[in-house]
Amino acid sequence: MHPDLTGANTLRPKAQTDSRLSGIGAPTPWYRVGAIPDAREGIRVVESGMDTSASDPSGESARVVRVFDHLADGYDRQITWSERLLLGDARRWAVAAARGEVVEIGTGTGLNLPAYGPDVTRVTGIDISAAMLDRARARLNSAEIDQDRFLLRHGDAQALALPDEVADTVVSTYALCSIPDPAAAVAEAWRVLRPGGAFVLAEHGLPDNRFGAALLRAAEPLAVRLSADHLSRDPLPLLRQAGFELEQVARSGRGNMVVRALARKPLSSAIPN
Ligand SMILES: C[S@@+](CC[C@H](N)C(=O)[O-])C[C@H]1O[C@@H](n2cnc3c(N)ncnc32)[C@H](O)[C@@H]1O
Numbered sequence: 001m002h003p004d005l006t007g008a009n010t011l012r013p014k015a016q017t018d019s020r021l022s023g024i025g026a027p028t029p030w031y032r033v034g035a036i037p038d039a040r041e042g043i044r045v046v047e048s049g050m051d052t053s054a055s056d057p058s059g060e061s062a063r064v065v066r067v068f069d070h071l072a073d074g075y076d077r078q079i080t081w082s083e084r085l086l087l088g089d090a091r092r093w094a095v096a097a098a099r100g101e102v103v104e105i106g107t108g109t110g111l112n113l114p115a116y117g118p119d120v121t122r123v124t125g126i127d128i129s130a131a132m133l134d135r136a137r138a139r140l141n142s143a144e145i146d147q148d149r150f151l152l153r154h155g156d157a158q159a160l161a162l163p164d165e166v167a168d169t170v171v172s173t174y175a176l177c178s179i180p181d182p183a184a185a186v187a188e189a190w191r192v193l194r195p196g197g198a199f200v201l202a203e204h205g206l207p208d209n210r211f212g213a214a215l216l217r218a219a220e221p222l223a224v225r226l227s228a229d230h231l232s233r234d235p236l237p238l239l240r241q242a243g244f245e246l247e248q249v250a251r252s253g254r255g256n257m258v259v260r261a262l263a264r265k266p267l268s269s270a271i272p273n
Contacts, residue, residue, distance in 0.1 A: 165194045183238050
């Protein structure tokens with residue numbers, strides 16, 4: 001494992017608010033991440049020193065943080081119902097496809113984390129919302145897992161504080177729909193992946209029936225405002241434009257509204273010596 005991936009040198013004392021968060025609106029003190037009662041101290045959250053003010057002058061990332069900080073309490077309930085009624089079990093597929101050193105972007109409340117199997121050596125879960133990471137941390141600390149395999153980072157998928165080519169797999173489940181600049185996040189996934197590595201994603205989009213698609217298009221402005229959810233966003237063109245080879249693409253869920261994709265960074269993209 002690349003030593004920088006642990007972020008060990010960037011761990012800050014608890015109860016410290018990072019001034020570099022000033023670019024994303026009212027900063028959430030990151031000590032909140034560890035403030036919930038834990039049975040064990042185990043899992044750490046590393047502050048990645050986000051500053052989205054330069055890349056995101058519109059302030060949309062700040063708004064996304066506020067939305068998910070607000071939704072965090074009810075998120076698991078809400079996504080569980082959405083998966084039962086609409087989305088199905090695509091996250092299970094995504095987790096099963098991961099191998100080696102894994103970076104999960106928009107990890108949220110960490111629903112996927114305890115499910116990574118023995119083919120995964122380590123998982124770094126990254127999210128821009130400290131409140132969502134609160135839940136991920138609590139989940140990991142109460143799970144029967146080898147805690148050394150997990151690291152949580154408070155950071156921005158549009159500008160990952162990770163070195164180039166450190167990951168074997170980047171995973172995103174229902175995260176690209178909420179990231180303000182998804183092309184930037186895909187470009188970052190490409191950068192941190194080793195040549196031959198895979199970007200595995202499960203994402204919802206429009207159903208294949210006209211009525212359902214029209215309904216979701218009509219609801220999209222409200223969904224973006226209330227839950228930072230771009231209902232009609234299609235990740236596949238973004239993956240192709242970034243240079244990924246689409247090795248597996250499948251649709252599932254109600255009206256085939258979920259796309260599962262395994263996108264490979266070609267071996268030929270290795271930087272020549
Ligand atoms: C709909 S939730 C999905 C959470 C989780 N992946 C799941 O499958 O349940 C989207 C997550 O993406 C996170 N997110 C949005 N923009 C982000 C960004 N720029 N960088 C990192 N995480 C981001 C949100 O905070 C939220 O936790």
